[in-house]
Amino acid sequence: MADTFQNNSEAQEWPAPAAQMKTAREFIKLCAASSNRTLLLPDKDADGLSSGLIVYETLLYLGLDSTLVSVHFPAKGSNIHAQAERDAIARYGAAFVIVTDQGSRGGPPIVDSSDANPVKTLILDHHWSTAFPEGALVCTAAHCPPIATSATLAYEVCSPLVKGQAQKHRSDSAGLREKLEYLCAMGTMGDLGTSFKWGPPFPDLRDCLKKWTKKVLGEAIGLLNAPRRSAEYDVETAWRALLNVSSPRDLLDPTNQDIRRLYAARAGVKAEVDRCARRPPTFSGDGRIALVRISSPAQIHPLIATRWSSSLKGARLEVVMCSNDGYTPGMTNFACRIARAGGGVARAGTKRKADEQQQDDHETDIIAILKEYAGRVPGLRESMGDDFARGHKQASGGIVRTEDFEQLWEVMLNSQSEQGDSPVKRRKAVGKAAPTQKNTLEGWFKKA
Numbered sequence: 001m002a003d004t005f006q007n008n009s010e011a012q013e014w015p016a017p018a019a020q021m022k023t024a025r026e027f028i029k030l031c032a033a034s035s036n037r038t039l040l041l042p043d044k045d046a047d048g049l050s051s052g053l054i055v056y057e058t059l060l061y062l063g064l065d066s067t068l069v070s071v072h073f074p075a076k077g078s079n080i081h082a083q084a085e086r087d088a089i090a091r092y093g094a095a096f097v098i099v100t101d102q103g104s105r106g107g108p109p110i111v112d113s114s115d116a117n118p119v120k121t122l123i124l125d126h127h128w129s130t131a132f133p134e135g136a137l138v139c140t141a142a143h144c145p146p147i148a149t150s151a152t153l154a155y156e157v158c159s160p161l162v163k164g165q166a167q168k169h170r171s172d173s174a175g176l177r178e179k180l181e182y183l184c185a186m187g188t189m190g191d192l193g194t195s196f197k198w199g200p201p202f203p204d205l206r207d208c209l210k211k212w213t214k215k216v217l218g219e220a221i222g223l224l225n226a227p228r229r230s231a232e233y234d235v236e237t238a239w240r241a242l243l244n245v246s247s248p249r250d251l252l253d254p255t256n257q258d259i260r261r262l263y264a265a266r267a268g269v270k271a272e273v274d275r276c277a278r279r280p281p282t283f284s285g286d287g288r289i290a291l292v293r294i295s296s297p298a299q300i301h302p303l304i305a306t307r308w309s310s311s312l313k314g315a316r317l318e319v320v321m322c323s324n325d326g327y328t329p330g331m332t333n334f335a336c337r338i339a340r341a342g343g344g345v346a347r348a349g350t351k352r353k354a355d356e357q358q359q360d361d362h363e364t365d366i367i368a369i370l371k372e373y374a375g376r377v378p379g380l381r382e383s384m385g386d387d388f389a390r391g392h393k394q395a396s397g398g399i400v401r402t403e404d405f406e407q408l409w410e411v412m413l414n415s416q417s418e419q420g421d422s423p424v425k426r427r428k429a430v431g432k433a434a435p436t437q438k439n440t441l442e443g444w445f446k447k448a
Contacts, residue, residue, distance in 0.1 A: 014141075014201045015148035015152055015153050015156050016139050016143075016156075017144065020138065021156070021157060023137055024122060024124065024139040024157045025157055025158075025160065025161055027096075027098075027120065027122045028058060028059065028062070028157070028158065028161060029062065030120075031059060031064065031096040032058075032059050032062035033062070033063065034064075034095065034096065035065065035068065036094075036095035036096060037068050037092065037093055037094045037095055037096075038059065038064065038068055038069050038094055038095070038096040038097075038098070039069075039070050039071075039072060039089065039096070039097045039098070040052050040055060040056055040071045041071075041072055041089070041097065041098070041100070041110075042071065042073075043100065043101035043102050043103075045101070045190060045191075045224075045225055045228055046151075046186055046187055046189075046190025046191070046225050047149050047150050047187040047190045047191045048101035048102070048150060048187075049224060049238060049239055049242055050150075050151040050154075050183040050184065050186050050190070050242070051100040051101050051124060051149075051150040051151040051153065051154035051183075051187055052071070052101075052154075053183055053243060054151065054155055054158050054183050054184065054187075055100060056069060056071075056243075057176060057179060057183075058158040058161055058180075061161075061162060061165065061172075061173075061176055062161060062165065070092050070094065071239060073235045073236060073239070076233040076328075077327060077328035077331065077399065079103075080099065080102050081105060081107060081133070081386065086108075086110065086111070089110060089111055090111050093117075094111070094119065095119060096119070096120050096121075096122075097111055097119060097122070098121075098122045098124070099121065099122065099125070099136075100125070100154060101124070101126070101149075101151075102123075102125065103125065104123060104127060104131070104132045104133070104138070105129060105390075106131030106132060107131075107133055107386070108133065108134055109136070110136065113135060120137070121133070121135060121136040121137065122136070122137045122139070123139065123140070124139050124150055125138075125140050125141070125150060125153075126140065126141040126142055126147055126148055126149055126153060127142060127390070128142045128367065128391070128392055128393060129142060139157065141153045146201070147392075148188075149187055149188045149190075149191045149192065151183060151184050151187020151190075151191075152184055152187070152188050152202060152203065154184075154187075155181075155184035155203060156203065158180065159180060162176055162177055162180065179246075181203075181208040182208055182217070182248050184205065185205050185209060185212070186217055188202070189217055189218065189221060190221045190224070190225065194218040212248045212249065216252065217248050219251075220248045220249075220251040220252060223241075223251055223252070223259070223262040223263065223266055224238050224241070224251070226262055226263075226265035226266035226269050227261070227262065227265045228299065229265075229269045229298055229299040230265040231272075231296075231297035232268075233299075234261060237258050237261045237262065237265075238262065240258050241256070241258040268298070269298055272298040273300050273303055273304065273307075276294040276300060277304055277307060279292050279294055279304075280292075281312065281320070282413075283314070284412035284415055285414050285415040286316065286416055286417040287314055287315070287317060287417055288316055288317065288318045288319060288369070289317075289319050289373075289412050290308065290314070290317055290319070290339065291321050291322075291323060291409060291412075292305070292308055292321070292322045292323070293322075293323050293325075294323070294324050294326070295324065295325050295326035297326055297327060298327070299327060301327070301334060301335045301397075302322070302335035302337075302395075304322040304335075305320050305321060305322035305335040305337045306335075308320045308322070309337035309338060309340055310340055312339060313339075317339045318339055318364050318369065319339060319366055319369060320337050320338075320339050321334055322334060322335050323405060325405075330401065330402060331399055331400065331401060331402060332400055332404075332405035332406075334397050334399075334400075334405065335395075335396075335397040336366045336395070336396050336397050338364045338366065338394050364394070365394075366389075366392075366394060366395070367392075367393050367396045368393070370388070370396060370398070371389050373408060373411050374389075374408055374411070377407060377408075377411055380404065380411075383404050384398065384400040384404045384408070385400070387399040387400065
C-alpha cells in the first residue's frame with residue numbers, strides 16, 4: 001500500500017473506506033487459512049486490548065491454531081516503531097503481523113520482508129495519520145467521521161467473517177458474536193467514555209449494554225486500563241485477564257489471581273493521581289496553554305490533563321498539557337487535552353470533516369497547535385522526532401527528550417497574544433481586580 005492516505009470519495013464511507021475493509025477481511029481469512037505463525041501487536045489500553053482480542057478470537061474461529069498466535073507488547077515508554085522493538089518483533093518469525101490501535105506513521109516496515117521470508121502486515125487503527133510503515137496494508141478509521149474506535153473498526157471488519165461461517169460452527173458462533181459485542185462495547189467506551197451515546201452509524205449494541213450494564217462495563221474498563229498506567233507496566237496481565245474471562249462481569253472477580261493484580265494496579269494508579277493532581281498549572285504567554293508539571297513513574301499524565309481540562313477556565317485557554325519527567329529516564333512524556341471549560345472547542349460525538357484542511361476554524365486541533373509552536377524554533381520539530389504530537393486532534397501528546405520539551409515550553413511561555421502582550425502584563429497594566437472564581441486563568445496568575 002502507498003505510504004500516504006489519499007482523501008477521496010471512499011473517505012465518506014464508515015467506519016473505513018470499503019476497499020480497505022474488504023482488504024482487511026481478505027487478509028484475516030488468508031492468515032487463518034495459512035496455518036502460519038501470526039503475531040498480534042495490540043495497544044495496551046482497553047481499546048487496543050479489545051480490538052486485538054476481537055481479531056484473535058476471529059482467527060481461532062476461522063481455524064488458526066492458538067499455538068501459532070503470539071502477542072507482543074512494547075516495553076514501557078517504547079513503541080512498535082522503535083528499533084529495539086522492531087528487532088524483538090522480528091524474532092517471533094511470524095509470517096503474518098496484525099497491528100491494532102498503535103497509531104501510525106511513515107517509515108520502514110514493522111517487520112522486514114523478503115522473498116525467502118515473506119511477512120504480511122495489516123494495520124487496524126483510528127489515530128490521525130496520512131503516512132504508514134512501508135509494505136503494510138492499512139484499514140484506518142481516521143478519515144471517516146464520526147471516527148470509530150479501533151475496537152469498533154475491528155468489530156465491523158470481523159463480524160461478517162464470523163457470520164459467514166456460522167453454518168459451519170453452529171455450536172459456538174452465537175457465543176463468539178456475544179463476546180465480540182462486549183469487546184466492541186468495552187473498547188469503544190474505554191476511548192469515548194461510558195456515557196457515550198450509541199447510535200448510527202455505530203453498531204446497535206443495545207442488548208449487550210442492557211445485559212452487562214454500563215456500570216459493570218465501566219468497572220471492567222477501569223481495571224483493564226490500570227496496568228498500562230502503573231509503574232510496573234504489567235500489561236500482559238490485562239491481556240491475559242481479558243482473554244480468559246467469559247464475560248465482563250468475570251473481570252470484577254477478585255478471587256482470580258490476574259484480576260487481583262488489576263485491582264492492585266488500579267489502587268497504585270489512584271494513589272499516584274492523588275499525589276500529583278493538585279500541582280498548580282503555569283500558563284503560556286498567550287494564554288492558550290496551561291501546563292501542569294509532575295514527576296511520576298506511572299503513566300498518569302493523561303489522567304491529570306483530562307481532570308484539569310474539565311475545570312480550568314480562561315478566555316483564551318485552549319489546551320491543558322500535563323508533562324511527566326519521571327516516567328522514562330531522560331525523557332518527558334506529555335499529554336494534551338482540550339480545555340473544555342475554557343476557550344477550547346471540540347466536536348465530540350458529531351460529524352467532523354474528513355479533510356483536515358477544511359475543518360472548522362473554531363475547532364481546536366491540538367496536533368496543529370503543538371506543531372505550530374515547535375515550528376517557531378528552527379530545527380526543534382525535527383529534533384523531537386516522530387514521537388511528538390501523536391494521537392488525535394483532540395487528545396495528543398508525545399515523548400521527547402527533556403531538553404527539547406523545555407525548549408518547547410520556553411516558546412510557549414514567551415509567546416504573545418494577538419493583542420501583543422501576555423495576559424499577565426495586560427492584567428497588571430489595566431489594574432483589574434482578581435476574579436472571585438479560583439480556577440480561572442487570571443486567578444492562577446494572581447497566585448503565581
